[in-house]
Amino acid sequence: SQTIHQWPATLVQPVGSPLSLECTVEGTSNPNLYWYRQAAGRGLQLLFYSVGIGQISSEVPQNLSASRPQDRQFILSSKKLLLSDSGFYLCAWSRSHSTDTQYFGPGTRLTVL
């Protein structure tokens, strides 16, 4: 069966500091991978998605970036965090080459102070 991991689970960072969130998937090959952000009491905002190694599509212009160095690894980064980057960050995967069901990781709760 497939599992998806995210870490860390919670993170408190000062404004202007860097960020690196990691997501890994097990039990599947060549998945589509997604990063979402959910602000408190709000819906899911798609940030990035990837259909393969090194292939990243950005949905919203911002100071975040994503990378996919390995088939089942997806990383979300920032060089300098803003207060507005606070939120619940969710990684998801789906089967490749289709609009298929997305399965979410446990999420990372980021607070920028």
Place this chain on the structure above:
Amino acid sequence: GQNIDQPTEMTATEGAIVQINCTYQTSGFNGLFWYQQHAGEAPTFLSYNVLDGLEEKGRFSSFLSRSKGYSYLLLKELQMKDSASYLCAVGLRYGNKLVFGAGTILRVKS
């Protein structure tokens, strides 16, 4: 562009039936998904409709009308643990993406 509308909040009584509606306007429709999200947790998949009609899965059912751009999630025999946010999402034919509504917070009271 895409637009998905759901009620913001609903309240229902334990043991009752509740229907959560979702209307959408999208280009390149490729399926309608429902997710459940408990407070502080990640969304979990509930149901998927790509053809018109009703899909039943235990206490939960989901309905789709593509011509009307309309779906609903029906929850029967409500339990306190059903208190959660319910997210409607539309699959897009191009781009391997889902577009999510803002979610409906369901409160189940005893």
